[in-house]
Amino acid sequence: MAKMSDVAKLAGVSTATVSRVLRNPEAVKPVTKAKVDQAIEQLNYEPNMLARHFRRTETNTILVLVPNIRNTVFAEIVGGIEEEASVHGYRVLLRNTNNQFGSEYGSVEHLKQRQVDGMIMLSPKMEERLMLEISNEFPIVLATAHLASSNIPFVSIDNKKSGWKATEHLIRLGHKRIACISGPLRMPLSELRYEGYRQAMIEHGLGVDERLIREGDFTYESGYEHMTSLLSQAERPTAVFAASDDMAIGAINAASAVEWKVPEDLAVVGFDNIQFASMYNPPLTTIAQPFFDMGKRAMELLLKKLNGEEVTKMEHLLSDELVIRESCGAKQQKKVVPL
Amino acid sequence: MAKMSDVAKLAGVSTATVSRVLRNPEAVKPVTKAKVDQAIEQLNYEPNMLARHFRRTETNTILVLVPNIRNTVFAEIVGGIEEEASVHGYRVLLRNTNNQFGSEYGSVEHLKQRQVDGMIMLSPKMEERLMLEISNEFPIVLATAHLASSNIPFVSIDNKKSGWKATEHLIRLGHKRIACISGPLRMPLSELRYEGYRQAMIEHGLGVDERLIREGDFTYESGYEHMTSLLSQAERPTAVFAASDDMAIGAINAASAVEWKVPEDLAVVGFDNIQFASMYNPPLTTIAQPFFDMGKRAMELLLKKLNGEEVTKMEHLLSDELVIRESCGAKQQKKVVPL
DNA sequence: TTGTAAGCGTTATCAC
DNA sequence: GTGATAACGCTTACAA
Numbered sequence: 001m002a003k004m005s006d007v008a009k010l011a012g013v014s015t016a017t018v019s020r021v022l023r024n025p026e027a028v029k030p031v032t033k034a035k036v037d038q039a040i041e042q043l044n045y046e047p048n049m050l051a052r053h054f055r056r057t058e059t060n061t062i063l064v065l066v067p068n069i070r071n072t073v074f075a076e077i078v079g080g081i082e083e084e085a086s087v088h089g090y091r092v093l094l095r096n097t098n099n100q101f102g103s104e105y106g107s108v109e110h111l112k113q114r115q116v117d118g119m120i121m122l123s124p125k126m127e128e129r130l131m132l133e134i135s136n137e138f139p140i141v142l143a144t145a146h147l148a149s150s151n152i153p154f155v156s157i158d159n160k161k162s163g164w165k166a167t168e169h170l171i172r173l174g175h176k177r178i179a180c181i182s183g184p185l186r187m188p189l190s191e192l193r194y195e196g197y198r199q200a201m202i203e204h205g206l207g208v209d210e211r212l213i214r215e216g217d218f219t220y221e222s223g224y225e226h227m228t229s230l231l232s233q234a235e236r237p238t239a240v241f242a243a244s245d246d247m248a249i250g251a252i253n254a255a256s257a258v259e260w261k262v263p264e265d266l267a268v269v270g271f272d273n274i275q276f277a278s279m280y281n282p283p284l285t286t287i288a289q290p291f292f293d294m295g296k297r298a299m300e301l302l303l304k305k306l307n308g309e310e311v312t313k314m315e316h317l318l319s320d321e322l323v324i325r326e327s328c329g330a331k332q333q334k335k336v337v338p339l
Numbered sequence: 340m341a342k343m344s345d346v347a348k349l350a351g352v353s354t355a356t357v358s359r360v361l362r363n364p365e366a367v368k369p370v371t372k373a374k375v376d377q378a379i380e381q382l383n384y385e386p387n388m389l390a391r392h393f394r395r396t397e398t399n400t401i402l403v404l405v406p407n408i409r410n411t412v413f414a415e416i417v418g419g420i421e422e423e424a425s426v427h428g429y430r431v432l433l434r435n436t437n438n439q440f441g442s443e444y445g446s447v448e449h450l451k452q453r454q455v456d457g458m459i460m461l462s463p464k465m466e467e468r469l470m471l472e473i474s475n476e477f478p479i480v481l482a483t484a485h486l487a488s489s490n491i492p493f494v495s496i497d498n499k500k501s502g503w504k505a506t507e508h509l510i511r512l513g514h515k516r517i518a519c520i521s522g523p524l525r526m527p528l529s530e531l532r533y534e535g536y537r538q539a540m541i542e543h544g545l546g547v548d549e550r551l552i553r554e555g556d557f558t559y560e561s562g563y564e565h566m567t568s569l570l571s572q573a574e575r576p577t578a579v580f581a582a583s584d585d586m587a588i589g590a591i592n593a594a595s596a597v598e599w600k601v602p603e604d605l606a607v608v609g610f611d612n613i614q615f616a617s618m619y620n621p622p623l624t625t626i627a628q629p630f631f632d633m634g635k636r637a638m639e640l641l642l643k644k645l646n647g648e649e650v651t652k653m654e655h656l657l658s659d660e661l662v663i664r665e666s667c668g669a670k671q672q673k674k675v676v677p678l
Numbered sequence: 679t680t681g682t683a684a685g686c687g688t689t690a691t692c693a694c
Numbered sequence: 695g696t697g698a699t700a701a702c703g704c705t706t707a708c709a710a
Contacts, residue, residue: 003688004688015687018689019689020689023689047688050686052687054686054688055687055688055689120687
């Protein structure tokens with residue numbers, strides 16, 4: 001394996017010059033560069049990146065912490081991160097945390113040991129205080145997270161407003177008993193979506209009926225179970241807002257299981273607009289999150305930090321969109337109730 | 340940032356001893372180890388992995404080349420790889436190739452520049468000849484691939500047999516005009532599934548009617564379009580075998596669009612058993628591929644290579660399974676046709 | 679069991 | 695514009 005000194009010898013120059021040709025070609029005379037290039041060619045020389053990284057104490061690698069890459073939502077975000085990273089010559093190290101706080105925290109070792117230049121955390125579970133400590137020492141960015149103290153850049157949508165929009169849509173369709181299957185309420189983004197739901201209900205004078213509220217965990221199964229429970233009680237909803245598409249689909253299947261038709265008997269609005277939402281039967285009305293763009297944006301912010309640029313704005317809210325399909329019944333219904 | 344020499348000084352030993360404590364603790368007297376450990380603790384010392392990797396010319400990192408991480412199939416496999424890798428102290432570098440041969444080939448640079456110790460390629464597009472060249476120089480393993488010359492370990496299912504099983508299932512249900520929407524036939528695994536279909540048809544004396552064959556590209560859209568075309572011609576199928584679940588779902592939606600009911604008017608069998616298959620309406624009968632395990636197995640094989648163990652068996656076929664749900668009509672039908 | 683010291687291949691700081 | 699040369703922080707013969 002040819003090394004830089006071999007190239008230098010063959011080209012009749014010093015290693016310093018070879019290094020310059022590689023990393024700063026303008027600083028060297030064209031004739032010299034040509035000689036070096038030829039020697040590189042001839043020897044099939046490839047720089048030893050390990051030596052380079054060691055010498056420069058940088059890796060051009062960033063770490064992405066994902067609760068679970070098998071979840072389509074995170075896979076989409078990672079796709080966006082990867083695209084932006086590779087455009088800028090960065091590589092992406094992937095780590096599943098399986099929602100384990102310990103695994104999240106343990107990954108900080110990668111930063112401490114200089115194995116990566118920075119980190120993006122998706123839906124972090126870690127205490128904010130700890131994240132702040134890490135952020136003081138290393139470049140990190142969060143995605144699909146919401147922080148009280150805004151000292152770490154994070155990328156998200158306006159979850160409260162989105163929850164409000166989804167609920168309001170059902171209200172405009174004339175529904176009064178609207179159920180909510182939220183995400184885990186210890187997660188700020190779940191809390192916010194739920195807050196949006198409450199606010200819309202209260203604003204429109206419908207009040208919040210605790211019997212119509214369930215706390216799910218974003219999974220299909222939890223949507224199915226909570227909907228089954230909602231439909232088996234006396235006070236049944238005519239509509240439901242589910243805080244994830246997986247739960248929304250679970251809810252619809254649960255309704256079908258007891259012969260309730262969607263949207264005729266039950267209107268459903270989901271959240272996320274996963275690829276499957278439009279393929280499902282009925283196609284899902286849902287809040288579309290720009291996952292891919294969120295990934296790109298998170299990487300953009302991290303790049304700024306890595307380049308030493310100041311990042312002043314901490315809350316980066318991307319715009320979501322209510323995508324109206326069949327599951328809410330809006331298309332079947334001729335007239336929208338005037339509010 | 341404390342370095343090894345600082346620890347050595349504080350502990351009153353040489354750096355060699357500190358290094359031993361870190362990598363080979365049995366080789367050092369307990370008392371000395373204790374002193375060193377305390378110094379490490381006190382200085383909050385973290386080894387500089389870049390220096391370590393450089394010195395040892397190894398990175399404990401492997402590269403995973405994925406056509407597109409946003410595709411659930413690949414995300415599942417990557418999940419399996421990551422799990423196995425992290426258990427063995429390896430890290431996973433992720434790269435989307437976007438199905439570009441160039442990007443695939445370019446990634447070999449990572450190996451040449453020693454940025455990773457080995458590589459797993461998912462559904463590689465590269466010529467076999469090139470892959471062999473790479474494999475001669477670096478440890479690589481393939482997944483969801485099929486090779487003629489078996490000199491590179493690869494993990495897959497028996498695609499031909501699976502195609503056969505899926506088709507035979509439809510034949511047993513009494514269907515005679517069974518359509519096939521294949522994957523891209525330049526991919527060996529698509530070709531094999533298609534071969535399985537043909538063989539089943541011929542074996543049961545049904546022959547192969549070219550008017551019932553379409554070449555798709557695994558996407559929902561292609562399934563939708565090809566099914567629309569199949570249903571608009573005179574010779575209509577009563578059943579269809581689609582080489583991916585995405586295409587199967589596209590086919591079902593296309594059938595619904597022209598008021599054909601599944602499974603009553605059209606029986607459908609898909610392929611992959613993506614998470615969504617069981618959530619869909621109707622739930623999909625499909626060939627379940629063990630994606631997560633395929634990822635794990637691929638990583639196991641790579642680990643062997645990395646540890647210098649001989650890998651003799653090249654074809655690693657994992658077992659798939661025909662999962663019978665609603666879309667094929669088996670559950671509605673009382674009697675299965677005796678063959 | 680421990681210490682000494684020579685690298686690993688690159689980059690950066692000086693001179694020239 | 696180019697060349698010497700000293701790091702970078704760790705590992706590993708080899709010596710003690």
